[in-house]
Amino acid sequence: MIDVALQLSVSDARRRFDLDIAFATDAPFVALYGPSGAGKSLTLQAMAGLLPVGAGHVRLNGRALLDTAAGINLPPEARGVGYLFQHYALFPHLSVRDNIAFGLTDWRRRLKPADAARVDELIEAFGLTAMARSRPATLSGGQQQRVALARALASNPQVLLLDEPFTALNPLLRRQLRDELRAVRERWGIPAVMITHDLDDVAALAQRAYVVDGGRITRTVDLAAGQGHAALDDLPAPSADEQRRLALLKAELA
Numbered sequence: 001m002i003d004v005a006l007q008l009s010v011s012d013a014r015r016r017f018d019l020d021i022a023f024a025t026d027a028p029f030v031a032l033y034g035p036s037g038a039g040k041s042l043t044l045q046a047m048a049g050l051l052p053v054g055a056g057h058v059r060l061n062g063r064a065l066l067d068t069a070a071g072i073n074l075p076p077e078a079r080g081v082g083y084l085f086q087h088y089a090l091f092p093h094l095s096v097r098d099n100i101a102f103g104l105t106d107w108r109r110r111l112k113p114a115d116a117a118r119v120d121e122l123i124e125a126f127g128l129t130a131m132a133r134s135r136p137a138t139l140s141g142g143q144q145q146r147v148a149l150a151r152a153l154a155s156n157p158q159v160l161l162l163d164e165p166f167t168a169l170n171p172l173l174r175r176q177l178r179d180e181l182r183a184v185r186e187r188w189g190i191p192a193v194m195i196t197h198d199l200d201d202v203a204a205l206a207q208r209a210y211v212v213d214g215g216r217i218t219r220t221v222d223l224a225a226g227q228g229h230a231a232l233d234d235l236p237a238p239s240a241d242e243q244r245r246l247a248l249l250k251a252e253l254a
């Protein structure tokens, strides 16, 4: 069970954005869908402990990662969360293997034997053996996505948070990696919360979708097996203009 209630505000000199999101679900795969700037990434960041939360809680199978009323606020590394960042955020100077192992190493970049075995298992499971010593820049988009996913899984997380895992990929590869992600999630038995702008992603992977707009959940869509696109037909598609505007805002804030 993922149980989330988050109230927070972010602001700079000119703007302020209020997030007030709450959802609780047993669905193994949850999608957050909505226009650019709706508050989806802020939600994942707050769940991961990367953003201060004014009030609320994050509970995972009954374990409180955050509970402002009870004074609980676990640091990111204690939350058991695997995070796949938008555009992957791989370390360019580290090999594929070191990228995947990064969160498990001590300051000398040494791995415990059990962790090394897990890293090797992930490298093999994601078909990365031949390029384990290569740097990310020499990999294709699909291979980079696999490295990012393997890194998110390396610390044996209790939940996967995926921020637009497929955006950088062409449609053919996207379809293939969707299937891989579904298989991987099932193999490791980890629930996932995924941000996407693509209704095909929602239909292919999620049992539950939340439409996020203006910092709030405006719709909940249940996608029973086989229902596929039917439940999504009347959902709004984000416009190219929305995408452009947020990219500009983000560049301004960076």
Ligand SMILES: Nc1ncnc2c1ncn2[C@@H]1O[C@H](COP(=O)(O)OP(=O)(O)OP(=O)(O)O)[C@@H](O)[C@H]1O
Binding pocket: 010, 011, 012, 015, 016, 017, 034, 035, 036, 037, 038, 039, 040, 041, 042, 043, 246, 249, 250, 253
């Ligand atoms: N540190 C910040 N200071 C001020 N505003 C911020 C900050 N971080 C995010 N925002 C604003 O909060 C809003 C929500 O951002 P968020 O990244 O969660 O959107 P999103 O739904 O993930 O969009 P996208 O799908 O394009 O990634 C946006 O308007 C964004 O500009």
